[in-house]
Amino acid sequence: MIKVHFLLSVFLFIGFSVIGCSQDNLAEARQVYDKKDYTKALKLYTQACDIGNAEACSVLGDMYNEGKGVKWDDSKSVQFYTQACDGGNSKACNNLGQMYTDGRKVTIDNFKSSELFAKACESGSPEGCYNLGVMYEKGLGVEQDNLKAFKIFSKACEAKNFDACNKMGHIYENGNVVKKDNTQAKRLYSKAIELAKKTCATGNTVGCSRLSELIRDEAQRNEYDKKSFDKADEIDKKLVKLYIKACNEGNLIACASIHAYSGTNNIQGMKLLNKSCDGGYAESCLALGFEHNRFGHGEGNSAGNIDYDPLKARQAYSKACSFGNAEGCYKLGEEYGSSYPNGADIPNAIKFYANACDRNLSDGCNALGSIYCGDMESGFKGSTWRKIKPDYEKAVIYFSKACYAGDTAICEFLGKVYAEGITYGGISTEINYSKGAELFTKACNGGNAQSCEKLGIMYSEGIGVKQDSSKSLSLHQRANILSLQDECYLGNQEACDRMANQAKDLIK
Numbered sequence: 001m002i003k004v005h006f007l008l009s010v011f012l013f014i015g016f017s018v019i020g021c022s023q024d025n026l027a028e029a030r031q032v033y034d035k036k037d038y039t040k041a042l043k044l045y046t047q048a049c050d051i052g053n054a055e056a057c058s059v060l061g062d063m064y065n066e067g068k069g070v071k072w073d074d075s076k077s078v079q080f081y082t083q084a085c086d087g088g089n090s091k092a093c094n095n096l097g098q099m100y101t102d103g104r105k106v107t108i109d110n111f112k113s114s115e116l117f118a119k120a121c122e123s124g125s126p127e128g129c130y131n132l133g134v135m136y137e138k139g140l141g142v143e144q145d146n147l148k149a150f151k152i153f154s155k156a157c158e159a160k161n162f163d164a165c166n167k168m169g170h171i172y173e174n175g176n177v178v179k180k181d182n183t184q185a186k187r188l189y190s191k192a193i194e195l196a197k198k199t200c201a202t203g204n205t206v207g208c209s210r211l212s213e214l215i216r217d218e219a220q221r222n223e224y225d226k227k228s229f230d231k232a233d234e235i236d237k238k239l240v241k242l243y244i245k246a247c248n249e250g251n252l253i254a255c256a257s258i259h260a261y262s263g264t265n266n267i268q269g270m271k272l273l274n275k276s277c278d279g280g281y282a283e284s285c286l287a288l289g290f291e292h293n294r295f296g297h298g299e300g301n302s303a304g305n306i307d308y309d310p311l312k313a314r315q316a317y318s319k320a321c322s323f324g325n326a327e328g329c330y331k332l333g334e335e336y337g338s339s340y341p342n343g344a345d346i347p348n349a350i351k352f353y354a355n356a357c358d359r360n361l362s363d364g365c366n367a368l369g370s371i372y373c374g375d376m377e378s379g380f381k382g383s384t385w386r387k388i389k390p391d392y393e394k395a396v397i398y399f400s401k402a403c404y405a406g407d408t409a410i411c412e413f414l415g416k417v418y419a420e421g422i423t424y425g426g427i428s429t430e431i432n433y434s435k436g437a438e439l440f441t442k443a444c445n446g447g448n449a450q451s452c453e454k455l456g457i458m459y460s461e462g463i464g465v466k467q468d469s470s471k472s473l474s475l476h477q478r479a480n481i482l483s484l485q486d487e488c489y490l491g492n493q494e495a496c497d498r499m500a501n502q503a504k505d506l507i508k
Contacts, residue, residue: 025053025056026056054083054087054089060084061077061095074324090128093117094127097117101140103359110406112141113135114140130167133164140446146176150168162199166189189217205254208238216232252280255272255281259273277319283325289312289316290331317329326359329355333352333364353368362401366398371388372392403443408448411440415440419435419463437464456479
């Protein structure tokens with residue numbers, strides 16, 4: 001008995017010593033971090049994280065995400081955010097969810113993102129709640145549900161998230177979920193601006209950036225009020241200084257952000273964009289490719305003195321792709337598929353579309369489906385594409401991947417192929433009602449009204465699914481609301497009012 005008590009005392013002593021050590025490291029780490037001694041902060045936070053402190057792991061994720069005291073490393077960010085989220089840190093769960101949404105060193109996974117945003121929201125992260133609301137609004141990784149999105153945005157706004165308050169303002173102004181209420185909309189827009197002002201006042205670049213955007217939006221609602229635009233310009237000047245300071249400290253996102261502001265020296269902005277790309281931030285490489293490429297398509301570019309250079313664009317997209325950015329791979333596929341300047345390189349176009357598709361980008365999968373079914377009308381230049389022999393089995397495989405990567409229109413199309421036996425571009429299959437129902441379900445959950453309607457008929461008649469009148473009715477109702485929603489977005493106020501009336505009893 002004495003031995004047991006002795007061992008228990010030893011374990012308790014060690015446990016409390018570890019906790020005490022963790023807290024001591026954390027307190028000192030915060031102090032040296034605030035003084036921008038990132039080398040020492042890295043050591044202290046690493047020690048605290050190694051013994052299980054979730055906050056320390058989360059800060060390490062931030063440091064690798066922003067290049068503070070370390071080389072930019074998305075893989076390390078994912079590692080530390082995962083540890084922190086598993087330890088209950090809501091901020092880390094939100095940041096990790098964003099990385100899965102963007103596909104930064106992980107495969108794009110909207111289902112995983114929505115789970116992480118939900119976990120962050122439940123743990124008290126206003127940003128997590130806002131992002132979860134967006135997922136429900138767009139039907140990404142969850143069943144599209146504007147009412148649920150509305151409730152989540154409301155929760156995030158109450159927790160002082162300016163983006164959520166602004167979103168609520170749009171909802172009340174447009175009347176596309178609840179009854180139109182301009183007074184409530186104005187109150188929420190004002191609240192969003194005030195919250196962004198407070199965040200910007202702390203030197204937070206995200207807060208200042210959004211504040212500028214919110215004030216410009218407000219100016220447009222007030223018949224392009226010049227004073228408001230002047231105020232936004234002043235905020236932009238402050239923001240550029242904050243970005244330059246952060247960029248000099250190693251924050252590659254800040255380096256990437258500067259070139260977008262009209263008051264910035266264009267050459268300086270592009271140099272910093274190149275610096276960010278060379279440092280490993282894929283979004284900067286993507287932006288570089290866009291700047292070098294879009295001028296040649298008659299669009300002009302934000303850095304007006306940048307020459308149209310498709311070879312430089314290709315190099316930039318190649319870097320983005322090599323850093324694991326799915327859109328960079330897709331854009332590189334487009335570049336190789338173009339007949340300019342040296343003719344289409346079909347094998348490389350297919351290779352990089354496949355890279356994008358493997359990273360769960362629906363556009364890459366859709367492009368491959370179009371290639372193999374012989375549909376070269378959009379996005380493909382030059383007669384060399386006609387040399388590709390149609391392969392309809394491959395086309396179905398890639399269109400299916402596009403569907404499960406989130407392209408609801410492709411889900412609906414494939415649902416018709418399986419359930420109705422339609423043919424398209426040579427694609428046809430044997431009738432498979434259960435497969436058709438599965439695809440219509442995927443499309444309906446993503447907010448496709450026609451698929452909900454077709455699925456409702458299948459449940460009504462028991463085709464490919466077990467007959468269920470109640471389920472059929474709810475699907476027809478959902479289809480009706482989604483159709484009204486589409487009409488409302490196109491400016492049909494009667495549709496907005498009808499949709500709000502149908503929804504009001506469901507909002508508690």
